[in-house]
Amino acid sequence: MFIGFISRRQLGKGAVLILCLLIASIGLYGFYQQKEMPVSIETLHKPIYQGDTSKKAIALTINIDWGEEYIEPMLDIFEKENIKVTFFPTGNWASRFPEMIKLIHEKGHEIGNHGYSHPHVDQLSKEENKQEIIKTQKIIRDLTGIETVLFASPYGEKKQHVIDAAGELGHKTIFWTIDTIDWQKHRTAEAIANRVIENAQNGAIVLMHPTENTTKALPIMIKALKEKGYELTTVSNIL
Numbered sequence: 539m540f541i542g543f544i545s546r547r548q549l550g551k552g553a554v555l556i557l558c559l560l561i562a563s564i565g566l567y568g569f570y571q572q573k574e575m576p577v578s579i580e581t582l583h584k585p586i587y588q589g590d591t592s593k594k595a596i597a598l599t600i601n602i603d604w605g606e607e608y609i610e611p612m613l614d615i616f617e618k619e620n621i622k623v624t625f626f627p628t629g630n631w632a633s634r635f636p637e638m639i640k641l642i643h644e645k646g647h648e649i650g651n652h653g654y655s656h657p658h659v660d661q662l663s664k665e666e667n668k669q670e671i672i673k674t675q676k677i678i679r680d681l682t683g684i685e686t687v688l689f690a691s692p693y694g695e696k697k698q699h700v701i702d703a704a705g706e707l708g709h710k711t712i713f714w715t716i717d718t719i720d721w722q723k724h725r726t727a728e729a730i731a732n733r734v735i736e737n738a739q740n741g742a743i744v745l746m747h748p749t750e751n752t753t754k755a756l757p758i759m760i761k762a763l764k765e766k767g768y769e770l771t772t773v774s775n776i777l
Contacts, residue, residue, distance in 0.1 A: 583705030585696055588715045589741035589776030595769040596742045597776045598623040599714070601690055603656045605748030606635050612748060613645055615756045621770040622647050626690035626712075629654035629674030636681050643682040648772040650688035651675055651709060660695040667703035675707075688712050688773055712773055714745035720752040727754035735762045741776050 589597060600612065602625060616623060625642050627649065632639045642649060653659065653670040662670070675686045689709040691700055701711045716737045718730045730752055734744055746752050763770060 583701045585711040587713045591741040595776050597773045602627040608748035608753045624648040624773040626650040626652040628652045629677045632677045639681045651686035652690050656692045659700045660697045664699040664703045715742040716744045727751040730755035731758035734759045
């Protein structure tokens with residue numbers, strides 16, 4: 539491209555005016571282009587897979603949509619070991635077992651939000667996801683007086699609109715660092731415990747469910763993790 543220098547005398551007054559208008563137009567175009575840039579991906583809500591890695595602490599979490607017969611035995615273990623964990627019940631389960639939600643709360647454990655009906659949330663709209671969370675939040679509030687602020691996505695589904703729905707309702711979306719895969723019926727208590735013990739790390743979030751073998755695994759893993767020097771606590775305490 540050739541760039542030359544032309545004097546004002548060569549251009550004439552009209553040409554100078556046109557040139558000035560052109561320069562001003564280019565500047566305004568650049569300004570408005572900058573103002574109208576799309577929102578950066580950095581402003582979107584982000585899921586959480588792990589807590590503070592500088593603290594030697596691990597959060598145990600229990601997602602609940604079934605397995606109510608194992609909740610009280612689990613609570614007894616946690617009380618005996620003097621630890622607090624985070625439960626994520628669905629609203630549907632909470633409405634069917636209100637006394638258990640109250641008991642979890644009375645024992646001092648953290649209660650999060652697992653949606654209402656445990657649907658495949660990736661297939662729902664953002665508004666439908668919000669309604670799942672809102673409905674569950676109301677049930678838990680009516681039973682305990684607390685507002686949920688943590689959300690565990692059913693099936694671990696994580697499309698951005700799911701995470702944004704929770705974020706816009708003031709909830710952090712919590713996934714996991716260690717998945718015990720304890721819902722598989724063939725998985726033994728030893729296998730569940732060893733999966734946690736072998737993968738233990740600072741700030742880890744452990745995903746569990748109320749199953750018979752998980753209940754049997756708890757004393758094994760808790761003892762080993764304490765011996766390794768880990769504090770066992772809630773999700774909020776490790777974030």
